[in-house]
Amino acid sequence: MSWSPSSWRQKPIAQDVVYEDKAKLDKILNKLRKLPPLVSPTEIDRLRNQLADVAAGKAFLLQGGDCAELFDDCSQYPIEHKLSLILLMSLIILHGSRLPVVRIMRIAGQYAKPRSKPTEMIDGEEVLSFRGDNVNGYEPTDRNPDPERLLGAYFHSTATLNYIRTLLLSGFANLHKPLDWSFSHVRSPELQKAFSGVIESLQDSLDFMRVATGGDGGTARGGTETVDLYTSHEALLLEYEEALTREFDGRPTPRPTSGTASPVRPTKMVSTPSMASFPGKRSFYNTSSHFIWIGDRTRQLDGAHVEYFRGIANPIGIKVGPTMQPDELVRVLDVVDPDRIPGKVTLIGRYGADKVDQHLPGHIDAVKTTDHVVVWQCDAMVSEITKSSMTDPTLKTRYFADVIQEITKSMEIHKAKGTILGGVHLELTGEVNEDGFSVTECIGGSMELADKDLSFNYRSHCDPRLNYEQSLDVAFLISDHLKA
Numbered sequence: 001m002s003w004s005p006s007s008w009r010q011k012p013i014a015q016d017v018v019y020e021d022k023a024k025l026d027k028i029l030n031k032l033r034k035l036p037p038l039v040s041p042t043e044i045d046r047l048r049n050q051l052a053d054v055a056a057g058k059a060f061l062l063q064g065g066d067c068a069e070l071f072d073d074c075s076q077y078p079i080e081h082k083l084s085l086i087l088l089m090s091l092i093i094l095h096g097s098r099l100p101v102v103r104i105m106r107i108a109g110q111y112a113k114p115r116s117k118p119t120e121m122i123d124g125e126e127v128l129s130f131r132g133d134n135v136n137g138y139e140p141t142d143r144n145p146d147p148e149r150l151l152g153a154y155f156h157s158t159a160t161l162n163y164i165r166t167l168l169l170s171g172f173a174n175l176h177k178p179l180d181w182s183f184s185h186v187r188s189p190e191l192q193k194a195f196s197g198v199i200e201s202l203q204d205s206l207d208f209m210r211v212a213t214g215g216d217g218g219t220a221r222g223g224t225e226t227v228d229l230y231t232s233h234e235a236l237l238l239e240y241e242e243a244l245t246r247e248f249d250g251r252p253t254p255r256p257t258s259g260t261a262s263p264v265r266p267t268k269m270v271s272t273p274s275m276a277s278f279p280g281k282r283s284f285y286n287t288s289s290h291f292i293w294i295g296d297r298t299r300q301l302d303g304a305h306v307e308y309f310r311g312i313a314n315p316i317g318i319k320v321g322p323t324m325q326p327d328e329l330v331r332v333l334d335v336v337d338p339d340r341i342p343g344k345v346t347l348i349g350r351y352g353a354d355k356v357d358q359h360l361p362g363h364i365d366a367v368k369t370t371d372h373v374v375v376w377q378c379d380a381m382v383s384e385i386t387k388s389s390m391t392d393p394t395l396k397t398r399y400f401a402d403v404i405q406e407i408t409k410s411m412e413i414h415k416a417k418g419t420i421l422g423g424v425h426l427e428l429t430g431e432v433n434e435d436g437f438s439v440t441e442c443i444g445g446s447m448e449l450a451d452k453d454l455s456f457n458y459r460s461h462c463d464p465r466l467n468y469e470q471s472l473d474v475a476f477l478i479s480d481h482l483k484a
């Protein structure tokens with residue numbers, strides 16, 4: 001069957017959203033089709049090239065952000081906190097591993113959520129489940145899907161992305177001042193100490209570079225002023241994704257000479273072939289985000305999502321859980337990666353700490369029999385390890401120890417199989433309350449958050465996220481593992 005941005009409409013679709021007002025939906029989609037792309041093919045191709053490095057073990061992939069972004073999160077301080085957390089984590093990983101870190105945030109579009117049940121009970125009444133801000137509202141009285149929210153998703157993504165680009169262009173990621181990345185509110189003395197160690201050693205290296213190049217910040221411009229940063233979301237609402245899928249002419253793909261090119265910073269480029277590099281060849285790009293993924297609940301081989309994903313040039317993720325059969329995984333890969341492009345597909349394992357040893361080895365063996373060069377990533381934040389708080393059963397929580405266990409086991413399994421765990425995928429947030437306290441949604445970590453503390457600053461409207469300190473704990477763990 002030939003592919004087009006709308007060919008998914010001929011296939012059965014899981015997690016569909018049913019809109020009552022079809023005329024309004026069409027009007028909104030027409031408007032979206034005319035709005036400009038949020039990201040460019042050049043940036044997307046560059047990310048795919050960097051992911052090829054991850055697949056080869058020459059870089060590490062850090063992907064993280066909210067479980068579900070809310071339109072209200074599109075505000076100065078929440079964006080700064082999220083960005084600073086990813087920057088700090090990547091600095092810690094880079095410091096330990098000496099590998100370039102490819103940073104992808106779940107941001108500027110992570111609004112839709114798959115749900116295990118279409119309805120839920122609230123105060124004794126059955127209402128539609130909250131599907132994310134681009135579908136319906138969190139308030140139980142606002143649960144009817146409204147197409148107007150798709151426009152809201154576009155404009156909130158645009159504003160978020162614009163502020164991220166502005167911050168990066170204004171020196172927010174400058175390696176000469178990482179202490180500005182709001183680390184000061186971290187209360188754990190061990191974390192403060194560990195991070196000071198990283199900063200001291202970094203300062204040493206930067207001083208050395210300054211002396212060696214005979215300059216100050218101005219002449220020692222060796223890529224320390226900003227970093228690359230990419231956006232991602234689960235491409236669940238295919239009407240929206242289709243409207244932002246655009247066709248572009250083939251063009252030479254700029255490939256950075258170093259691993260630190262920024263989508264917002266001009267760098268020295270060399271041309272290397274890629275999907276979009278052949279004159280005359282036209283490729284379709286999803287321009288709503290650099291990277292999109294298919295969820296574990298929508299990855300049916302014959303389904304609408306796999307059909308949509310097989311035609312776009314973006315690097316993509318596929319969530320792989322315990323119900324994925326090894327031969328099914330190979331067939332999905334054959335469909336979405338027919339040209340065997342290294343870095344095109346990231347397999348995002350989400351098994352649960354207690355199931356990873358049972359399923360990951362079989363999936364690795366199956367992929368090894370093929371010529372697909374994938375990135376193996378561990379999503380240690382899945383529902384299998386979500387539990388209810390004992391003090392307040394209305395709050396969902398996770399145990400930090402389970403998160404760590406799944407990452408550690410994944411690394412060990414890959415080592416034993418001679419493959420590489422190229423990255424992690426985490427639901428996390430740098431958000432703090434007015435008094436500077438991090439969110440309290442997961443139990444454990446160096447700050448020793450207990451079940452009884454959860455209600456103190458529980459903010460998630462969806463699943464529990466690692467907070468600032470717990471995320472840094474994870475970064476130090478990865479850094480230590482990669483050092484070893």
Ligand code: PEP
Binds near residue numbers: 113114294350
């Ligand atoms: C997610 O990453 O937000 C998610 C819902 O994952 P999964 O589809 O694997 O459950």
